[in-house]
Amino acid sequence: xxxxxxxxxxxFLLVTIxxxxxxxxxxxxxxxxxxxxxxxxAHGVLIDISSLEIVDSFxxxxxxxxxxxxxxxxxxxxxxxxxxxxxxxxxxxxxxxTGVRTALNVDAGMDLLRAxxxxxxxxxxxxxxx
Amino acid sequence: xxxxxxxxVPVASEPDIVAVRRRVREVSIRLGFSLVDQTKVxxxxxxxxxxxxxxxxxxxxxxxxxxxxxTGLKLTFADNGPGIADIQLxxxxxxxxxxxxxxxxxxxxxxxxxxxxxxxxxxxxxxxxVRWK
Numbered sequence: 001x002x003x004x005x006x007x008x009x010x011x012f013l014l015v016t017i018x019x020x021x022x023x024x025x026x027x028x029x030x031x032x033x034x035x036x037x038x039x040x041x042a043h044g045v046l047i048d049i050s051s052l053e054i055v056d057s058f059x060x061x062x063x064x065x066x067x068x069x070x071x072x073x074x075x076x077x078x079x080x081x082x083x084x085x086x087x088x089x090x091x092x093x094x095x096x097x098t099g100v101r102t103a104l105n106v107d108a109g110m111d112l113l114r115a116x117x118x119x120x121x122x123x124x125x126x127x128x129x130x
Numbered sequence: 131x132x133x134x135x136x137x138x139v140p141v142a143s144e145p146d147i148v149a150v151r152r153r154v155r156e157v158s159i160r161l162g163f164s165l166v167d168q169t170k171v172x173x174x175x176x177x178x179x180x181x182x183x184x185x186x187x188x189x190x191x192x193x194x195x196x197x198x199x200x201t202g203l204k205l206t207f208a209d210n211g212p213g214i215a216d217i218q219l220x221x222x223x224x225x226x227x228x229x230x231x232x233x234x235x236x237x238x239x240x241x242x243x244x245x246x247x248x249x250x251x252x253x254x255x256x257x258x259x260v261r262w263k
Contacts, residue, residue, distance in 0.1 A: 020148050020151060020152070021148075022144040022145055022147060022148050023144050023147070023180070024144055053155065053169065053172065054151065054169055054172050054173045054176060055173075056173050056176040056177055056180075057177060057233040057234060057237060058176075058180065083169075085165045085166045085168075085169040086169060088166055088169070088170075089166070089169045089170050089173045089241065090173075092170065092237075092240050092241055093173060093177075093233060093237035093238075093240065093241060094223050094233045094236065094237045094240070095233060095237075
């Protein structure tokens with residue numbers, strides 16, 4: 001069966017969705033990613049959807065599930081690269097992707113993950129400037 | 131309104147939903163739909179095809195190109211499934227008999243210009259939508 005590759009980049013996992021996924025492939029990605037977070041102890045997941053021509057309610061739900069499951073496993077998810085036409089359609093469809101953090105591109109998403117990782121470490125251990 | 135072309139695409143498996151999306155996109159590009167309109171009609175088709183498969187047990191999509199004062203794409207999804215007992219309820223956001231979000235039917239309606247459902251319990255469901263250029 002075809003699979004969507006999950007790349008490890010330091011503390012983060014990167015997924016680039018480049019195919020028009022059928023529903024089972026989307027479900028498989030959700031499972032694979034959850035397993036990889038727990039295996040690697042990754043603290044962040046970047047999902048690049050810039051190749052996706054549509055996001056329907058099924059894919060939208062998958063993104064929401066991934067964000068929720070990764071949060072439970074102590075990882076932040078950022079969805080990056082959504083096309084403007086997809087954003088317009090998704091909102092009109094009635095999905096606002098509540099609980100899913102987004103950024104315009106991979107670089108911005110990476111910055112967001114690093115910032116939130118540093119932020120949570122400072123909250124835990126106190127600011128290193130004190 | 132003249133019918134320019136008619137074709138039927140099966141909706142019997144998950145890969146068929148992908149095929150429906152691809153075909154609707156190809157035709158909407160050929161008709162000169164804007165990128166946003168292409169995205170809306172393809173997304174609506176994806177939601178309706180999934181309904182046909184999951185709730186209707188499979189069926190088909192008829193794709194009709196309309197031409198007259200305006201150009202349009204009419205998609206009719208038909209199945210022989212259990213039908214919808216209460217169409218108003220089925221259109222409401224959040225209502226679902228499956229395990230989805232309940233956005234399929236109502237969401238698809240918002241993405242098109244014309245929307246019609248006909249269904250009787252035990253006699254299947256037919257959903258017709260039109261997106262004008």
